[in-house]
Amino acid sequence: MSKTNMTRRGVLKTGAVAGAGVALPTIFTASSAAAYMNEPTGGSVTLGFNVPQTGPYADEGADELRAYELAVEHLNGGGDGGMMNTFSSKALKGNGILGKKVEYVSGDTQTKSDAARASAKSMIEKDGAIMITGGSSSGVAIAVQGLCQEAGVIFMAGLTHSNDTTGKDKKANGFRHFFNAYMSGAALAPVLAARYGKDRKAYHLTADYTWGWTQEESIKAATEALGWTTVNTVKTPLSQTDFSSYITPVLQTDADVLILNHYGGNMVNSLTNAVQFGLREKQVNGKNFEIVVPLFSRLMARGAGENIKGILGSTNWHWSLQDEGSKAFVKSFGTKYGFPPSQAAHTVYCQTLLYADAAERAGTFNPCGIGEALEGFEFDGLGNGKTLYRADDHQCFKDVLVVKGKENPTSEFDILEVVEVTPVEQVTYAPDHPMFAGGNLGTCNPG
Numbered sequence: 001m002s003k004t005n006m007t008r009r010g011v012l013k014t015g016a017v018a019g020a021g022v023a024l025p026t027i028f029t030a031s032s033a034a035a036y037m038n039e040p041t042g043g044s045v046t047l048g049f050n051v052p053q054t055g056p057y058a059d060e061g062a063d064e065l066r067a068y069e070l071a072v073e074h075l076n077g078g079g080d081g082g083m084m085n086t087f088s089s090k091a092l093k094g095n096g097i098l099g100k101k102v103e104y105v106s107g108d109t110q111t112k113s114d115a116a117r118a119s120a121k122s123m124i125e126k127d128g129a130i131m132i133t134g135g136s137s138s139g140v141a142i143a144v145q146g147l148c149q150e151a152g153v154i155f156m157a158g159l160t161h162s163n164d165t166t167g168k169d170k171k172a173n174g175f176r177h178f179f180n181a182y183m184s185g186a187a188l189a190p191v192l193a194a195r196y197g198k199d200r201k202a203y204h205l206t207a208d209y210t211w212g213w214t215q216e217e218s219i220k221a222a223t224e225a226l227g228w229t230t231v232n233t234v235k236t237p238l239s240q241t242d243f244s245s246y247i248t249p250v251l252q253t254d255a256d257v258l259i260l261n262h263y264g265g266n267m268v269n270s271l272t273n274a275v276q277f278g279l280r281e282k283q284v285n286g287k288n289f290e291i292v293v294p295l296f297s298r299l300m301a302r303g304a305g306e307n308i309k310g311i312l313g314s315t316n317w318h319w320s321l322q323d324e325g326s327k328a329f330v331k332s333f334g335t336k337y338g339f340p341p342s343q344a345a346h347t348v349y350c351q352t353l354l355y356a357d358a359a360e361r362a363g364t365f366n367p368c369g370i371g372e373a374l375e376g377f378e379f380d381g382l383g384n385g386k387t388l389y390r391a392d393d394h395q396c397f398k399d400v401l402v403v404k405g406k407e408n409p410t411s412e413f414d415i416l417e418v419v420e421v422t423p424v425e426q427v428t429y430a431p432d433h434p435m436f437a438g439g440n441l442g443t444c445n446p447g
Contacts, residue, residue: 036366037152037447038130045100045365047072047352048107048129050119050144051158055111056238056265057136059299060344064134064158065106066337067345071352074332075102082332083353086325086381091360098359109135111238113143120144124151130365131156133351136264136344138162138211145174152447154367156351159344161263161295163214166395167436172444173367175374175394177351179427181215182435184294184314185222187400187422191312196257196290198227203255205246205270207262208235215261217435219294231255236262236270243270247277256284259292267293268303275307296403298342301415308405308415315401317346317383318418326383340413350382354389368444385424392431393441400427 038046049068051061074082077094084092096102105127107119116135123129132148133156135141141160148155149171157165157176161184166176192200202223206212212235220230231253236246247270250258258279262270274280274291282289293300296313319330319340329349333341341349358373359365375391384398402420409415429436 035446036368038124038128040100040128040130040365043100044103045097046123046127046129047102047104047355048120048123048127048132048134049104049348050107050109050116050123050132050134050140052111052136052140053106053108055109057111057159057263058265059303060136060159060264060297060342061109061134063299063342063345064136064348067333067341067349068104068106068134068352070333070336071349072102072104073336075352075356079336080328080332083325083329083349083382086328087353087357088380089357089361091357092353093360097356098363098365102356105129109137109140109144111137111140113139116140117143117147120147121151124148124153129153130367131355133348133355134158135160137209138165138214139209141165142169142210145169145171149173149442149445152367152445154355154370156355158348158351160211161215162211163218163435164210164439166393167214168438169210170393170395170439170441172371172394172442175351175354175371175389175396177354177396178347179314179316179398179400180395181211181218181294182429182433183400183427184215185218186427186429187402187420188219188292188294188312188314189222189226191402191420192223192292193226193228195312197287200228200257200287200290201231201253201255201285202228202257202259202292203231203250203253204233204259204261205243206233206235207238207266209238211263212261214435215294216259219259219261219292221435228257236266238266240266241269243273244277246270247273247279250274250279251277251282254285256287257290257292259294261294263295263297264300265303267300271304271307271311296416297344298340298413298416299344301405302412304405309407310405312402312404312419315403315416316343318343318401318403318416319346319413320418321383323383323385325381329383346383353382366446368446371444388424390431393436393439397424397428399424
């Protein structure tokens with residue numbers, strides 16, 4: 001496994017020894033000295049922030065770290081408190097978590113499952129992390145979620161959009177605040193049909209890993225249900241940087257829509273190649289050729305530049321939302337860093353607050369107590385309106401945003417506009433939906 005570069009930050013005292021203030025970790029075995037894994041015994045508690053600091057999703061990782069730092073600052077009583085002031089739960093007091101100062105360690109997932117597991121394992125074993133969070137890849141999230149289940153710590157997923165995270169690979173110790181591929185399809189397909197018509201022929205380019213597979217399945221099913229035809233589906237390696245060889249075959253079909261099931265740097269590169277090949281100027285079947293990006297982020301849109309204008313997609317959250325929670329977070333983040341936060345930043349900030357709040361409400365750091373506090377938890381004030389953490393699968397349910405690239409952006413941050421806020425009822429599905437079948441949540445593991 002790749003060795004990760006671990007950095008301890010936050011409120012560590014000068015000369016502190018790594019792991020001080022926590023029981024000696026005994027990953028994968030029960031500790032005789034503690035009731036649960038890494039039970040804090042001193043005046044601090046350590047959280048593990050595991051993000052892509054290198055690789056195709058590094059931009060998301062950088063913004064995640066910024067948000068984690070802000071969340072720790074707020075939990076420890078610094079800054080203006082951000083969304084702690086708008087959160088419907090009032091358990092957090094700005095005095096850490098259960099009176100303990102919050103410290104953290106960070107690692108680089110490299111957007112590779114083995115590296116991410118090695119990083120998380122080191123955080124748990126060497127640093128006494130009692131909760132792991134982060135990531136911008138579903139492959140990474142599923143791998144780390146499995147490790148956290150085995151180790152007996154809570155995993156608060158960062159960016160993970162695959163249906164499998166809370167479907168066939170769901171775990172009792174894992175919770176997701178991000179929406180999923182099914183929700184993108186359910187929100188986006190009606191808008192695509194309304195704007196582009198129901199008689200369309202789609203060609204899919206898809207990142208060849210769990211997220212891409214379930215995103216393709218979801219948008220394909222949702223569009224076909226409204227009359228679209230799928231011409232072809234082609235898988236592309238996550239490591240791909242030049243997609244020219246994948247664009248050329250599209251021109252040899254009668255497809256009139258290209259759907260890019262790509263994220264991060266992959267999407268920037270594939271969209272750039274598609275525009276370079278003149279797809280946006282083409283007419284096929286008497287219709288203007290269209291490009292769709294089912295999962296968007298502002299960071300991706302900025303990387304794509306002019307090419308993103310007018311292109312439709314979905315997103316988990318956007319800094320232009322005017323609810324009180326979103327405005328409070330944008331203000332805090334902007335004051336600290338000088339620019340608005342991305343959906344990556346928003347997601348992981350919320351996950352940190354939600355973990356801390358659950359510990360306060362449960363009165364314990366025991367992962368099983370925290371799990372019980374999160375299951376079935378309904379709340380508001382963290383953006384996206386009212387939200388439910390469903391007990392059946394630990395998936396959160398909230399409104400989903402359909403967005404498009406702005407035709408006349410006013411800045412490098414004002415690139416996307418919200419065209420529709422899809423109500424949560426439209427994206428809710430039964431726990432036994434076929435796209436989420438085959439998994440078993442199991443029982444909480446306290447270590």
